[in-house]
Amino acid sequence: MNTAQVLVELLKAYKVQHIFGVPGDTTMHFYDALYAARDDIQHIMARDERSAAFMADTYARLSHRPGITEAPSGGGATYVIPGIAEANGSSVPMIVFTSDVPVVDEGKGTLTAIDQARLLEAATKWRGVVKRPSMLPDIVRRAFRAATTGRGGVAHIVLPEDVLGEELPSPALHAEEACTVYPAYRTQAPRVALEAILDALLKASRPLIIAGGGAVLSGAWDEITALAERLHIPVATTINGKGSINEMHPWSVGVIGGNGARPYANQLMAEADCIFYLGSKVNSLTTLKGTVPAPTATVLQLNVDPLELGNNVPATVAACGDIKESLAALLELISQRSISAPQRSVTPEKLEELAAPFWEAVARNATRPDVPVVPQRIIETLWQHTPEDVVVVADPGTMTPFTASQFRTRRPGRSVVIPRAHGGLGYALPATVGAYYARPGERIVGLVGDGSFGMSGTELATIGMLKLPITLIHFNNGSFGWIKMLQHLYYGQRYLSVDFTGKMDAATVAEGFGVRGIRITHPDQLVDAITEGLASNEPVFIDVHTRSELDEVPPVHAWQQALSQR
Template sequence: MHPIHLSGAEILVEMLIAYEVEVIFGVPGDTNVPLYDAMRRAQDRVRHVMVRDERSGGFMADAYARLSNKPAVMEVPSGAGAMYALPAIAEAHYSSVPIILITSDTPLKMEGQGVITELECAKLFEPVTKGSWQIKAARKLPEYVRRAFRLATSGRPGAVHLVIPEDVLAEVVAVDTISLHVETECGHFPSHPAGAGAGQIRELIELIGAAKRPLLVAGGGTNRSKAGPLVQKIAERLNLPVVNTITGQSAMADDHSLAIGVVGDNGFHPHANRAMEEADLLIYLGSKIGSVVTIGWTFPSANRHRKIVQVDIDASVLGHNTENALSICGDIRAVCQDWLAAIPDGMAVDSAWADRLNLWRGEFWQAAQSEFDDDSLPLKPQRIVKALNAQMDRPYSILSDPGTPTPHMTRLLRLHDVESVFIIPRAYGGLGYALPAVVGAHLARPHVRPIGLFGDGSFAMSMGELETLVRLDVPAILIHFNNACFGWIKALQRLHGHNATYSVDFTGLDASLLAKAFSIKAFRVVSAEDLDAALAEAFAFDGLVFIDIVVESIADVAPPVYSWLRRIGHDPLSIPPVTNVRLGMPASS
């Protein structure tokens, strides 16, 4: 039984609970005191996770939503709190991750009077959300909460922002004047999945039947709709090779004979990119066909005989960057269900196509062994991946920053368990993601251990959340790539050809000492022997672990980035792959 009257804050909390929200990420502030009082009284029904920084809280919510398949809820106070949250909300929105951000704002009665922290928050978030509104009366809260969940989870998922002034949170409303009903289908995403028309499915099957070298390209939308198992069934029924974008990684297990590898620019597999070049039919699932997967819209090369099929939940991206033979607007999972059901008995792609790709793949991995076995100092990222691969004997949630760890991890990390996921934020590539994201990953999947991968530039932006991991007892393995620079940017500066770098180096430190200050089990790694021992102990330990690894900078030796290798005169598609190409002289010379 609800009481006769509820405050705006109580209405908000009751609505969130009715939508089966289990966790609210947030930071206390001047304007959200009424909300915290309401959450305190409901703490046996919904959990509040206090974070140390609004941006980090947004990254936690991002990872939670990706792995729970539920819209995540984040609350922040007015002014600086809202501004600090902006980068994380933008990343989630353009990565098609549903987050509902609630800003507790300055009182309406003080509007326009210059009260401290006053800011037009609704306008601030308009460019990076599906909707951003200020609520001016407590009785309107149920309507706006329903609208927020409906919008965040329908069509292309994304972020929604509600601005609730402090006096609206405190305002009391008679319960019999409002409706607290919820739309249960909007508690998960996509809330209203659309499939393909029967005619479109027939046309897709006809295109595959007419092709000699068809290739399926799994993008981020494949993972967002949890379509990986269906993609695998389709691939197996048709003997259809599958490649994936960075955000499409872990749609299929890496050791599957039809999972060829990563395409595009960053961390690519040469055999997977060669498959793109030779394919006469490309079927993109949940990919915008943007700048990374197409290497600045130069790849694969123009070929009027190659046909393109694009399937996406967002009609606005269909044919935006390509001339499509077929465009299908629909949820990837729903479309794959229709597709699988319609495949004719006995239909299959000539096995010679997959056999050729696997021959190239085998040559690549044989050649990569020399990279894995290099124990030279400072440690190469490839050697770190080898040590990680040796420990991947069960499911893990792997969260990586988009900087130093990305190219080698994307290319060489091998995930064999279908429950394992590999997440890198690719919309804006902001640093500081991985360390807080392991919190969201753990709360979404407490039965799967999270691993965070980040460079020292990233660590400096989010190290305060070490306290959050300790407080919440998150059993993460945190791996810090320590090279005392913004390695990605330093490499870009060197790529201009004059070997001049500026304002990209910083003081090296023993980050394990910082972790120990938070009472975290920590290791300092400077050799291959240290690395293997530290990882073995970390994976055997069931608590939070921090491993600080002194690593070779990607600014010194070129990582597997297609456009970079091409720029310095090497063939990115060569097998054996191009390795140990110096970008310039060390900064100290």
């Protein structure tokens, strides 16, 4: 076997079933090997390497297996960076393969040559270059180990073209079973730290759990739910933490922070006398730019990455360990000590009372007849007509805060995907492809901004070619609305290069790519369009003209504060 064939055999050993990528001159050996293995591994061709990486990112988030993406030398290696940067910044396990010019051509100014390992260094967790065929098996195993252990991330393997074609006799084809999924090789926080955390939670009168993206990556939703029930503690999440608890659960309070928070959730956070952060970076959005927790509050932190402990907020008790593994041990401590649920000042009935004004406002917005359509009506209509097993992938911008606050998950585990590491536009449309292959038995919905559509709309060709049963809802407000809102609030309404003044018929564009296009001109058409899309066995693109952020301010804490002070 040549090196490319050995690589494919190793991928099969790691139970890889899907690879997302774009072909190029230097990947021909790899593609030929994939062709021979096409019954075992499906290669999904994207129209752009960035899109392929977004597909692999979402695939990994929803499947709990490392996402696999590949790109050729030159432009391919440069184009893939936004997608892998988002995955790495969100601690999502991914393997990226970039083929390269032959080793013998290094330093000769060969077309497409660039130092790929150095180029991708800032966007990856680990890197390896296969200089000789014999190096490949060990490098592949290290890559999977690096991506899936500790704080997950992207592992990058550089594959020179000539090495891919060379023979590799008697290769070691074994795989580490533990690293076929993530997190691999879980660690448990020290018992003494868990005992201190338990004591602090029992002592508090108004504790709050805040679960971040690390809690979902760990798969800790059952343990978080059990902890909330056993100790009567409300559970809030960050946007990436959505899914840490079923949001219909009586102890769930939804998203907190500076973007997409429910007001009563932020109120609970401000009033908490003890906050237990699980797998959260505790960044400026989570702390409302450092205004919470209260100075007198007890801060507890559990994270798999020790560098995050006390990094942004001093921790009263900090513990390093896998969230699921460590919370299971904490629950065992509760059982061993025969602890009964303490009396709290906040009960499920109190939470329901606090939430009532917010949901009353949601209900009012869901019937508003405004044209253009208000985004809140789209989100609520979607929620009312989707099944429990729907997966929603949303772009940055308008979709993020409204989806985060309004779209309640009906089950634990990840079912809402929003890119929060870098917030790059153009994410949702290609990402729905990865979502489909990760969860082929579930309904996939993409919430696409018009700014994002301009960047990745050509992936409609991929969706149309594959005839994937994906429903795409296009929020068409004719601008880079988020940036325009910043110019409106903070720069004297001096609008520059934020409006899409030309005419674009997005539904017709979708039709041109073989996707059914529906144009919404009145909010009363939403229900029929959404139900048609969800019932279809083929892709449907719904173009909705929506009110912009200037007219319909989303739940962004800083914006609402700025407007209240005018």
